Amino acid sequence: MTSVAGGTVIRLADAVVALGGFPALAGASMSVERGELVALRGANGTGKSTLLRLCAGLVPLARGAATVLGVDLADDRVAVRQLVGLLGHRNGLYAELTCRENVAFTAQLVGASPNDVDDALQRLGIDARVAVTRAGALSAGQRRRTALASLIVRRAQLWLLDEPHAGLDTAARNELDVILRDATRSGATVLYTTHEVDRAGLATPRTVTLTGGCITSDVSSKFGVAQ
Amino acid sequence: MNTIVAVAKKDLRIEWRTRTLLARVVPFALLVLVLFAVALDSEALLLRAAAGLVWMAMLFSTMLVVQRAFDIETSDAAMDSLLACTAHPSRVFYGKALSLFVQLLALAAVLVTAAVVLYGASVHGNRVVLLVTVVVTATGGLATVGTLYGAVVANMTGRDSLLPLLALPVLAPLLIAASRATEAAFGSQTIDLANGWAWVGVLVVYAIVFGSAGAAAFSPLTESDS
Numbered sequence: 001m002t003s004v005a006g007g008t009v010i011r012l013a014d015a016v017v018a019l020g021g022f023p024a025l026a027g028a029s030m031s032v033e034r035g036e037l038v039a040l041r042g043a044n045g046t047g048k049s050t051l052l053r054l055c056a057g058l059v060p061l062a063r064g065a066a067t068v069l070g071v072d073l074a075d076d077r078v079a080v081r082q083l084v085g086l087l088g089h090r091n092g093l094y095a096e097l098t099c100r101e102n103v104a105f106t107a108q109l110v111g112a113s114p115n116d117v118d119d120a121l122q123r124l125g126i127d128a129r130v131a132v133t134r135a136g137a138l139s140a141g142q143r144r145r146t147a148l149a150s151l152i153v154r155r156a157q158l159w160l161l162d163e164p165h166a167g168l169d170t171a172a173r174n175e176l177d178v179i180l181r182d183a184t185r186s187g188a189t190v191l192y193t194t195h196e197v198d199r200a201g202l203a204t205p206r207t208v209t210l211t212g213g214c215i216t217s218d219v220s221s222k223f224g225v226a227q
Numbered sequence: 228m229n230t231i232v233a234v235a236k237k238d239l240r241i242e243w244r245t246r247t248l249l250a251r252v253v254p255f256a257l258l259v260l261v262l263f264a265v266a267l268d269s270e271a272l273l274l275r276a277a278a279g280l281v282w283m284a285m286l287f288s289t290m291l292v293v294q295r296a297f298d299i300e301t302s303d304a305a306m307d308s309l310l311a312c313t314a315h316p317s318r319v320f321y322g323k324a325l326s327l328f329v330q331l332l333a334l335a336a337v338l339v340t341a342a343v344v345l346y347g348a349s350v351h352g353n354r355v356v357l358l359v360t361v362v363v364t365a366t367g368g369l370a371t372v373g374t375l376y377g378a379v380v381a382n383m384t385g386r387d388s389l390l391p392l393l394a395l396p397v398l399a400p401l402l403i404a405a406s407r408a409t410e411a412a413f414g415s416q417t418i419d420l421a422n423g424w425a426w427v428g429v430l431v432v433y434a435i436v437f438g439s440a441g442a443a444a445f446s447p448l449t450e451s452d453s
Contacts, residue, residue: 058307078446081311092308094299096241108233109312134244154312 007034009158009189010055014064017050024050026213027064032191037184040193042210048193049088051210052160055191056086069157085156087164091147095136099126099146102135106150120152125175140167148179159183161192230313234322238296239329247295248330253337256288260341270347275417277346278409281338282402285331285369289398290391292330293373296323297381306381310449317442320374324441328370335362348413357423358412364430365405371434372398375441378448404429 010032017025025047032038040048053059055068057077066073071080093102100121107117121131124145135143144167151159159180165173180190209217242248263280267273273280300306310316339362342348350358376394380386404426411423 056311082314084311086307086311088304088307090304092305093303094237094241094305095303096244096299097237101240105233105237106308106312109230109309111229150308 008032008067009034009036009069010191011067012051012054012064013066015054015061015066016063017047017054017059018062019050019059023062023213025054028210028213028215029064030208030215030218032189034189035184035187036206037180037190037204038192039204039207040191040210041195041207042193046210047213048210049162050213052086052088052162052191052193055080055158056084056160057081058086083156084158084160085151085154086160086162087147087151088162089166091135091143092150093135093143093146096134098132098134099138099142099149100131102146103149103153107153110154112153112155116153117149120149123152123179124149125172141169141172144168145172148176152179157188159188159190159192161190163193163195165194165196228318230315230318231322231325234309234319235325235329238299238323238326241299242295242326242330245295248292248334252288252291252334255291256284256334256338257341259284259287260338260345264345273346274348274413275415277342277348278413278415279402279406280346281335281342281409282365282405284338285335285365285405286395286398286402287391288334289327289331289369289373290394292327292334293377293394294387294390296327296374297377297386301381306449310446316446316449320378320442320445321438323377324370324374324438327373328366331366331369331373332362335366342413350412351414354412354414354420357420357427358409360427361405361408361412361423361430364427364434365401365408367434368401368405368430368437369398371437371441372401375437375444375448378441378445381449401430401433404433 008031010030012028012030014027014029015025016023016027028047028051040051042048050059054061054066054073057073057080060077061073068080069083073080097105100117103120104114104117107113126145126149130138130142135146138146144164148164164176168176180192184190206220208215260280264273267276300309309319313319339358372394376390376397379393380389383389407418408423408426408430411418411420
């Protein structure tokens with residue numbers, strides 16, 4: 001594990017990301033401490049997904065400074081990828097492999113054991129019948145759970161989730177909230193995007209709102225306005 | 228090594244489930260050989276051109292196999308997850324190339340057999356060793372170039388037509404070397420066994436160059452800058 005000085009997992013200072021010449025992130029500044037659960041809110045196209053992709057090392061930093069898990073993204077954004085787990089709008093699954101095979105493939109790549117695969121499937125409530133079903137034949141919610149199970153076996157230090165509640169039924173959404181809180185208790189840091197006001201306000205201790213590529217509010221439900 | 232084997236096994240398992248090679252690529256390749264036979268309509272000419280026609284059919288078929296190999300990575304953004312799980316993208320390159328190599332080797336075996344049956348090509352004695360070596364080395368080159376250019380076009384619009392446009396010119400030296408060496412293995416009067424082995428040397432160098440270049444370039448090629 002990479003040690004993070006002062007427990008700060010994400011530190012952005014005037015971070016700018018340009019996509020096709022357009023500043024999708026236009027000078028965002030924020031810091032996130034280890035073990036925090038943070039919701040990112042904002043309308044479509046305000047830079048939420050871009051902020052997650054920046055933190056995952058998938059898009060280059062055009063200006064400003066960005067450090068994630070001690071890695072300076074301006075210097076080496078590839079190095080951070082193994083430390084973070086990004087779940088985007090798409091699930092990153094192979095349709096022809098079963099749910100279990102998808103998770104087991106990730107486990108093989110990161111050196112996790114078959115027991116870790118079973119634990120992850122169990123944690124996500126994926127039963128034996130679903131586990132042997134091909135991903136292409138699963139419902140949207142079951143595919144999402146499979147992708148989350150892959151994220152769990154990776155033991156990522158930073159979870160970056162783009163609308164993880166999308167496509168899940170009420171029970172599964174509540175279960176996901178529990179999983180996210182469990183993850184933060186075990187030392188992981190979670191940053192996720194959501195359009196749901198209630199979910200951001202009640203289920204998450206801290207909510208960051210983006211408007212036009214900039215962070216316009218940063219509210220902690222326990223301690224009030226943080227920035 | 229673990230990553231290389233895991234990626235190759237994953238790709239081969241998906242191929243086994245979808246039967247793309249058996250159901251689409253092999254029939255296509257055989258059809259190409261049959262159409263060449265119909266178009267040329269001369270036993271003597273076919274026998275002389277057999278080696279070149281086999282490798283032409285291999286090249287066209289390789290485009291289909293490569294497209295399929297990268298479709299499975301891009302359809303649900305699995306490549307992003309795959310690259311995020313490994314510190315060595317070159318191992319993903321070798322894993323995918325290994326899977327392509329196995330599939331193309333099976334296809335080459337079918338096409339060489341078809342050339343013997345359809346065109347009357349024959350292989351005897353020590354020419355068998357040459358033919359096997361040509362097939363293995365040329366298929367290695369096809370697999371590495373296919374993986375490299377498959378990665379180049381994976382996220383591009385119109386990748387189905389871009390792949391052959393970009394890869395086929397690069398594969399021209401392989402086509403020439405493999406055809407000449409296979410001619411020698413088929414006992415052609417125009418090229419002797421020693422010359423055939425010389426062309427194998429070209430194929431080995433080609434496979435090594437693209438195997439190394441592909442591994443080095445795979446990470447920047449799969450980078451997302453937007």
